[in-house]
Amino acid sequence: MRSALLTLLVAAAVGAAVLGAGWAVQAAALPAPERADLVAAHAASWLSRYRFVVSAFAVGGEPAVHAQCLQGWFSPDGRAKRPGMVLHFGRHAAVVALAGRPLDVLAVPGGEHARLAAVQLALAGCPHLVSREIVAALDSQRGIRSERATVADHPAIALDVPVEHGRMQVYVTPRTYRPIAISLDLSRFSGRGRIRLTPLTPALLTAFDNRG
Amino acid sequence: MSADAHAVDSASPLATPWQWIRDNAWIAAWWLGGRALVFVTALVVRTIGVHGYAVSNASRHAFGLLGGWDGIWYRRVASDGYLLIPGRQSDPAFFPLYPLLLRGMHVLGAGYQSAGLLLSNLALLGALVAVAALTRELFGATLARRTTVYVAIFPLGYVFSMAYPESVVLGAIALAGLAALRGHWTAAALCAAAAALARPEGVFVALPVLACAWRRRRSMSPFERGVALGAICAPVAALASYPLYLGSVLHDPLAWSQAERSWGRAFSPLGFVGTIVHLPHAVAGTPWLLRDVAAFILYAALLVAARRAGTPPAWLAGAVAVVALPVFSGSFESIGRFGLLALPVFWGLAWVGRNPVADRAIRGAAIVLLPALTATIPFVFP
Numbered sequence: 001m002r003s004a005l006l007t008l009l010v011a012a013a014v015g016a017a018v019l020g021a022g023w024a025v026q027a028a029a030l031p032a033p034e035r036a037d038l039v040a041a042h043a044a045s046w047l048s049r050y051r052f053v054v055s056a057f058a059v060g061g062e063p064a065v066h067a068q069c070l071q072g073w074f075s076p077d078g079r080a081k082r083p084g085m086v087l088h089f090g091r092h093a094a095v096v097a098l099a100g101r102p103l104d105v106l107a108v109p110g111g112e113h114a115r116l117a118a119v120q121l122a123l124a125g126c127p128h129l130v131s132r133e134i135v136a137a138l139d140s141q142r143g144i145r146s147e148r149a150t151v152a153d154h155p156a157i158a159l160d161v162p163v164e165h166g167r168m169q170v171y172v173t174p175r176t177y178r179p180i181a182i183s184l185d186l187s188r189f190s191g192r193g194r195i196r197l198t199p200l201t202p203a204l205l206t207a208f209d210n211r212g
Numbered sequence: 213m214s215a216d217a218h219a220v221d222s223a224s225p226l227a228t229p230w231q232w233i234r235d236n237a238w239i240a241a242w243w244l245g246g247r248a249l250v251f252v253t254a255l256v257v258r259t260i261g262v263h264g265y266a267v268s269n270a271s272r273h274a275f276g277l278l279g280g281w282d283g284i285w286y287r288r289v290a291s292d293g294y295l296l297i298p299g300r301q302s303d304p305a306f307f308p309l310y311p312l313l314l315r316g317m318h319v320l321g322a323g324y325q326s327a328g329l330l331l332s333n334l335a336l337l338g339a340l341v342a343v344a345a346l347t348r349e350l351f352g353a354t355l356a357r358r359t360t361v362y363v364a365i366f367p368l369g370y371v372f373s374m375a376y377p378e379s380v381v382l383g384a385i386a387l388a389g390l391a392a393l394r395g396h397w398t399a400a401a402l403c404a405a406a407a408a409l410a411r412p413e414g415v416f417v418a419l420p421v422l423a424c425a426w427r428r429r430r431s432m433s434p435f436e437r438g439v440a441l442g443a444i445c446a447p448v449a450a451l452a453s454y455p456l457y458l459g460s461v462l463h464d465p466l467a468w469s470q471a472e473r474s475w476g477r478a479f480s481p482l483g484f485v486g487t488i489v490h491l492p493h494a495v496a497g498t499p500w501l502l503r504d505v506a507a508f509i510l511y512a513a514l515l516v517a518a519r520r521a522g523t524p525p526a527w528l529a530g531a532v533a534v535v536a537l538p539v540f541s542g543s544f545e546s547i548g549r550f551g552l553l554a555l556p557v558f559w560g561l562a563w564v565g566r567n568p569v570a571d572r573a574i575r576g577a578a579i580v581l582l583p584a585l586t587a588t589i590p591f592v593f594p
Contacts, residue, residue: 003434010435014442015449018405022453023460026308029315031293032461038295042463045298131298138297 057193125195283375328375339383367581408447423526507548518560
């Protein structure tokens with residue numbers, strides 16, 4: 001009995017030593033990721049888990065508008081479904097962004113610049129779009145930076161993500177790194193948006209469809 | 213067991229180092245010959261400029277061909293550490309021992325690319341010596357010699373010269389098996405742990421270590437039995453240290469399996485059904501996949517031969533796991549490379565080569581196929 005116990009104790013000690021040494025060597029010798037990259041990866045991970053975002057955004061000096069962005073498969077004009085996103089904002093306006101098609105802006109008198117529509121999609125926190133910018137910056141090691149910030153008087157982390165023609169700041173909660181706000185500063189447009197990643201329910205989907 | 217298996221010819225413990233070197237010089241000669249074929253082919257590919265390779269970054273290094281594909285990921289881990297990028301292929305799919313060794317050599321002054329090539333090729337020489345010693349103890353000198361020669365010139369063995377961890381893992385597996393056979397349990401634990409920390413397949417070396425410990429259980433003291441049991445657990449513990457580390461730096465201990473999913477791999481008990489059902493479609497998209505399907509069939513046949521050669525069941529079970537498990541992850545992709553870590557495949561081949569005509573045919577085919585497959589590197593990852 002005692003010899004069996006000794007055998008088990010020694011085996012456990014060897015196993016624990018290997019486990020501990022394995023971890024310690026990795027921790028001591030491999031560089032840890034930059035904090036900003038880590039936070040950005042978590043933010044992208046949050047965005048990849050949601051298809052629906054409720055937001056309020058303002059472009060330039062315009063008043064803020066409420067918005068909802070849904071990501072999924074849509075059938076333009078009753079034809080074959082395509083992946084993409086639809087943003088409803090303001091009273092009746094909408095931006096439809098489907099793979100392989102130009103941006104479609106609906107119910108805006110006189111239409112609007114495609115670049116502005118893209119800015120609205122980003123400020124509304126359309127998850128695929130924002131996640132794609134973060135991941136592209138991480139992938140190309142373009143140097144994401146992070147700094148302390150506040151959003152509506154709550155502490156947050158601001159991720160400075162380089163994007164084409166400007167910069168995007170994604171604000172995340174300091175503990176879970178969940179994205180809560182976005183600001184964009186491009187050559188022609190700038191703006192800010194508060195976003196809430198929202199689990200999509202059948203009721204929300206019906207309400208969204210009824211708007212469109 | 214074959215006739216060879218009884219012709220045990222273990223080296224004399226009183227042999228001097230010089231005598232040992234003279235006795236094993238043939239291993240270095242075959243290593244040198246095999247690697248010369250690979251490196252000369254890499255130079256030829258660079259010179260004639262195949263498939264856009266000539267304008268790629270890799271061609272800046274004389275042997276850049278051998279540093280490509282996963283070698284780039286291993287260098288990235290060595291220089292920058294791990295980062296899981298959701299929905300993208302990212303580096304937690306690559307186990308840490310090889311990048312750790314690269315980093316060590318880089319600290320000593322070598323560039324990452326050169327460090328990888330130096331490390332892999334020197335590790336192969338060590339692995340050949342270990343394979344020869346292990347095979348000699350299991351099967352005798354004749355089969356050991358053929359096995360070692362076949363490993364040195366195996367057609368898919370060009371991977372051993374790439375900045376990949378395969379040669380390090382092969383050496384660690386052979387040394388762990390050898391140490392267990394000789395009852396050196398601490399060494400067995402260290403080598404088995406190294407194998408599992410470099411490639412997940414390394415964990416299966418626990419099976420032959422377990423078999424050796426079980427055979428010797430009555431002759432060991434309780435303390436020795438504990439160390440032996442620890443050696444069996446060591447590869448599992450080393451494997452577990454990786455998610456533990458990922459959990460501590462990425463806050464996600466499952467980052468490895470998440471990254472694997474982005475590489476198109478996810479284990480499932482019925483995964484082989486999907487792999488086989490989707491094979492025609494996969495081959496239509498990537499005809500190179502036929503190379504891995506052929507390797508899978510060859511390995512399966514060689515494992516049958518290895519069984520007939522008298523390979524210990526624990527080694528066979530480990531080899532079957534190494535060759536068959538990837539099929540459960542959804543693809544035949546890279547099985548040709550994974551199977552290089554199944555030592556019984558080479559024992560089976562050496563058993564087939566017991567006939568001198570077969571032996572000459574195998575060597576001849578290998579010498580032709582090794583450079584031919586090396587030249588495919590710009591087109592397809594191993």
